[in-house]
Amino acid sequence: MTQGFDYDLAIIGAGVGGHGAAIHAVSCGLKVAIIEAADMGGTCVNRGCIPSKALLAASGRVRDLRNAHHLKTLGIQLGSVDFDRGAIANHANTIVSKLRGDLTNSLKRLNVDVIQGWGKIASAQKITVETDKGEKTITAKDIILAPGSIPFVPPGIEIDGKTVFTSDDAVRLESLPKWIAIIGSGYIGLEFSDIYTALGCEITMIEALDQLMPTFDPDIAKLAERVLIAPRDIETKVGLLAKKIIPGSPVIIELADFKTKEVVEVLEVDACLVATGRVPVSKNLGLETVGVETMRGYIPVNDKMQVLAAAGEPIANLWAIGDVNGKMMLAHSASAQGIAAVENICGRSREVDYLSIPAAAFTHPEISYVGMTEPAAKELGKAEGFEVASVKSYFKGNSKAIAEGETDGMAKVIYRKDTGELLGVHIFGLHASDLIQEAANAIAQRDSVNTLAFRVHTHPTLSEVLDEAFKRAAGAAAGH
CATH class of the missing domain: 3.30.390.30 (FAD/NAD-linked reductase, C-terminal dimerisation domain)
Structure with missing residues (x-):
């Protein structure tokens, strides 16, 4: 235990990155506290990877069982296949609750102090936490920031969580609207188009850039379009920007030409999923108290995960991992960064190989x-x-x-x-x-x-x- 501090390491954010860092730090003999303002497990467990995979598993089975031609080639014949939307949604919720409980218990077993509240840096090596019972201050030799990210909602788009929503709401599967517009053809848009079409919805996929799946290798995007989009109930519109989206019944979407920004079409649909990427959670973290300026919201770090001051120098004992540093916005990348940061804290040089x-x-x-x-x-x-x-x-x-x-x-x-x-x-x-x-x-x-x-x-x-x-x-x- 480091002299004069409450903890060797305090971590702000208990998502996959923060959780992984806490477990590794305990194995290295450090006394650890983890501060979480919302749900243990962060985006991945509660609103991201885990519930979406549960929905994909269930809807994928429905798709397979309804594919009479494919089953017939295997010598199998079925009657009609029905599903219960509520039961599929409950399947995802049950898994989320179980994993959230497992995460919390694993930290308790390792004697990690879990502090519920909003943590921010008060000064070097000091954190204030706004809890239900008022403000609390803790000190730590090292601090890791792992606050994660939230869905990005472009200007002009209004969210109501029911008719116009992000992936945060989509994973709850509270309804199955007949016609859904999906803004964006990245992995979130693709996965939800898979879920919705399997469960009988019609999709209009809108991509601002001039090709679908712009982040994928071109050959893969071409083949994926042929298999995942063309034969399914999906209409695609590329090179069009959702300039304005108004929630309601129907949802009204103004589509503009991406280059000229002129409105060229107005769509009326039952619902709209906004899947336009994610932005870091870096506001109200007290970064200004230690001289850190974010870049487009991201916290600048070096290869060792040390936070950099405005002049580009590393700040002693302050680290940032996961989506908030923008290096690679993936749960397992956050986990790898958390382990690397702890290794560097312990004096063993470690960098993450993103390739x-x-x-x-x-x-x-x-x-x-x-x-x-x-x-x-x-x-x-x-x-x-x-x-x-x-x-x-x-x-x-x-x-x-x-x-x-x-x-x-x-x-x-x-x-x-x-x-x-x-x-x-x-x-x-x-x-x-x-x-x-x-x-x-x-x-x-x-x-x-x-x-x-x-x-x-x-x-x-x-x-x-x-x-x-x-x-x-x-x-x-x-x-x-």
Whole structure:
């Protein structure tokens, strides 16, 4: 225990990042307090990854069981398939409550002091917490900020939580409106379009940029559009900005040309999900007391997760992890950053390797990726003087996918032509979110496709889609 402080480490925010940091700090022998203003588990457990995956699991089963053609090819015939919206919503809520309880109990078991209230920095190594019972002050040798993010609502859009809402409200699945507009075609928009169409809703997907799924690798976006959007009850509008959205019955959406900002169309729909990304929670944290200026709301940090002052110098004993630093807005990235920050607090130098952190969209089938897209890799190659190549392999040639009758999909491997070093892997297909981990581990080791081509994969499994891609890449790299 550090002399003269209440705690060795105080963490503001008990989401996945803060929770992971607290557990790691205890294992390193530190006395820890964690301060949370809302629900334990933060966005991921309460309003994000967990409830949305529960809804995707249930709605995905409904989609599968209603796919008479697919079942018939497997020799299965069913009568009508019904579902209970309330029961599906309860399934998600039950899982959230269980996981929130597990998180809280794990901290209590480890003797982490959990303080409920809004924490802010009062001065270096001092935090004030506004609790139900008034203000409380604690001191800590080190402070980690992990306040997370909230959905971004663009100007001109009015939210009422019922007819116009963000993912925070969508995960509650309080209703299934017949016609829903979804603003944005990133992973949140895609996942909810999957849930809603499986449960019988019609979708209009609106993307301000001139192509759908702009953050995904172009080849994956093209195939995903063909499988996840074209055959489903989804109308798409690209290059259009939702300039104004008025809640009500109906919801009125003014769509403007993205370039000219002129209104070109007015839509009337039953409901609208605003899935336009997320913004950091960095206001009212007392950052000004220690001379920190946010950049577009993000707290600037260095590679060790130390918070930087306005002049760019690290501030002693102050760290920021997760969505609030904007490095990579993913739950598992926050967790990795929390562990790295604690390691650095304990005097063991540690940085996070973002290139090897995978991401996934849990659509049916799934999309996953790690490393760079092909355009990004080519840009780097141009700057550093190396050539980039890519190969594709397809699920339709995979024995396991054929046996499952789920042959939509491909894996794309991007690598350096000279050394064969793996730069990026993108997968669209059955269990893509699980398959990507092998590629993430390979990138973490900076493996070459020439080595990966000789790794043995279980037969018959979906992992052979990657095996095939590595072999093709190695063959191409060797000039075969």
